[in-house]
Amino acid sequence: xxxxxxxxxxxxxxxxxxxxxxxxxxxxxxxxxxxxxxxxxxxxxxxxxxxxxxxxxxxxxxxxxxxxxxxxxxxxxxxxxxxxxxxxxxxxxxxxxxxxxxxxxxxxxxxxxxxxxxxxxxxxxxxxxxxxxxxxxxxxxxxxxxxxxxxxxxxxxxxxxxxxxxxxxxxxxxxxxxxxxxxxxxxxxxxxxxxxxxxxxxxxxxxxxx
Amino acid sequence: xxxxxxxxxxxxxxxxxxxxxxxxxxxxxxxxxxxxxxxxxxxxxxxxxxxxxxxxxxxxxxxxxxxxxxxxxxxxxxxxxxxxxxxxxxxxxxxxxxxxxxxxxxxxxxxxxxxxxxxxxxxxxxxxxxxxxxxxxxxxxxxxxxxxxxxxxxxxxxxxxxxxxxxxxxxxxxxxxxxxxxxxxxxxxxxxxxxxxxxxxxxxxxxxxx
DNA sequence: CTCCAATGTTAACATTGTTAACATGATATT
DNA sequence: AATATCATGTTAACAATGTTAACATTGGAG
Numbered sequence: 001x002x003x004x005x006x007x008x009x010x011x012x013x014x015x016x017x018x019x020x021x022x023x024x025x026x027x028x029x030x031x032x033x034x035x036x037x038x039x040x041x042x043x044x045x046x047x048x049x050x051x052x053x054x055x056x057x058x059x060x061x062x063x064x065x066x067x068x069x070x071x072x073x074x075x076x077x078x079x080x081x082x083x084x085x086x087x088x089x090x091x092x093x094x095x096x097x098x099x100x101x102x103x104x105x106x107x108x109x110x111x112x113x114x115x116x117x118x119x120x121x122x123x124x125x126x127x128x129x130x131x132x133x134x135x136x137x138x139x140x141x142x143x144x145x146x147x148x149x150x151x152x153x154x155x156x157x158x159x160x161x162x163x164x165x166x167x168x169x170x171x172x173x174x175x176x177x178x179x180x181x182x183x184x185x186x187x188x189x190x191x192x193x194x195x196x197x198x199x200x201x202x203x204x205x206x207x208x209x210x
Numbered sequence: 211x212x213x214x215x216x217x218x219x220x221x222x223x224x225x226x227x228x229x230x231x232x233x234x235x236x237x238x239x240x241x242x243x244x245x246x247x248x249x250x251x252x253x254x255x256x257x258x259x260x261x262x263x264x265x266x267x268x269x270x271x272x273x274x275x276x277x278x279x280x281x282x283x284x285x286x287x288x289x290x291x292x293x294x295x296x297x298x299x300x301x302x303x304x305x306x307x308x309x310x311x312x313x314x315x316x317x318x319x320x321x322x323x324x325x326x327x328x329x330x331x332x333x334x335x336x337x338x339x340x341x342x343x344x345x346x347x348x349x350x351x352x353x354x355x356x357x358x359x360x361x362x363x364x365x366x367x368x369x370x371x372x373x374x375x376x377x378x379x380x381x382x383x384x385x386x387x388x389x390x391x392x393x394x395x396x397x398x399x400x401x402x403x404x405x406x407x408x409x410x411x412x413x414x415x416x417x418x419x420x
Numbered sequence: 421c422t423c424c425a426a427t428g429t430t431a432a433c434a435t436t437g438t439t440a441a442c443a444t445g446a447t448a449t450t
Numbered sequence: 451a452a453t454a455t456c457a458t459g460t461t462a463a464c465a466a467t468g469t470t471a472a473c474a475t476t477g478g479a480g
Contacts, residue, residue, distance in 0.1 A: 037435085167377075168379075247468085248469090260430080263469070264428070423479090424480100426476090427477100437465095445459100448456100
């Protein structure tokens, strides 16, 4: 459906690369990676099933590109949500986390995909969007740490712990088996209280140092 | 290699169901799920490629059974590691978490697999090993909470948060992109300090209530 | 001992990923 | 403007896999 603007055009598609990534995103978003095929993607774009191979080495490479676009979307969404909050505020960190949660609740199929362990050591493509997302988070935590008097050498540690928390919560809430165990738990409230307990703990331990 | 005890036996294999699960475990453990095929599994068991369909509806059903066996292994390993610790102790919880981390560092391919979100609502098979793993953890946290004077209605909440923490840490340490950000971080030490900060926070907030 | 249900085999088939050989046309160069 | 070139698309093949149907074997219940 749709995408007819290119379907009956000329011999050359003109924007196949981007169209494939976008189509693939939508298809995976709706039905998961397992059922995603190059054939379907090509058909939806109105080209032959061999055409995608002019733009992507193989199926995995296309999926990899879709994952990159996912990190872009995630980064943009977090940035958007976070910008109005004061630099160094606790709310800025928590809002980032909440947005992270909401993003993957909207696109659950991509959670597994974007953080699967077996990411090839693919040096050919860029992938810079991935560390960027983490860096945004580290910056926010870093600013808060500075304000709260947390020593320099604990910043990355603190950021990692906060990220692990948010990530673990998402994973929990997306897993069908484990979800049953906490069906009545408000996920967003869970993150808030968790963050507060944790950040309180950091602050307390740092005040002892002074 | 191996499995010849059944290979040249009779027309009927005799233990194909379990053999397939075990072979599949090993193959996935070594090379990941994507490259796992029914054909290979059948060949390794010394049967035709159609034989597995007498025991499993399709490829996914076999993988699902392997995942169940994984939860069994995980549960056994945690139980083993934890049993010598005192009921209700903080160390018992942390040791459980450390074992969880070690298990998935030994079997990284199964982390994605065992916690993938799109687990079908398959009511046909058992799957009771999955909640069992979580229940063990909840019990340990529950015992600690009782000792620490944490009110009843905070127990599940606390257990979920601890689980999310451990799970997030594993996910972080297995992901190739994110691993780089914390390459010099000692994962096990990270869990210890995180747990201490968090559990201290819980204890402190509960003492205020008294 | 006989029969049947469980389990295994062989032989097909559609789908998919992938490549090779060929076609087209947008664009730079003369 | 004419043309050469290279990126991009097409068609036609292929092997591998998942899956099913039709048939074979056998262990065990009656």
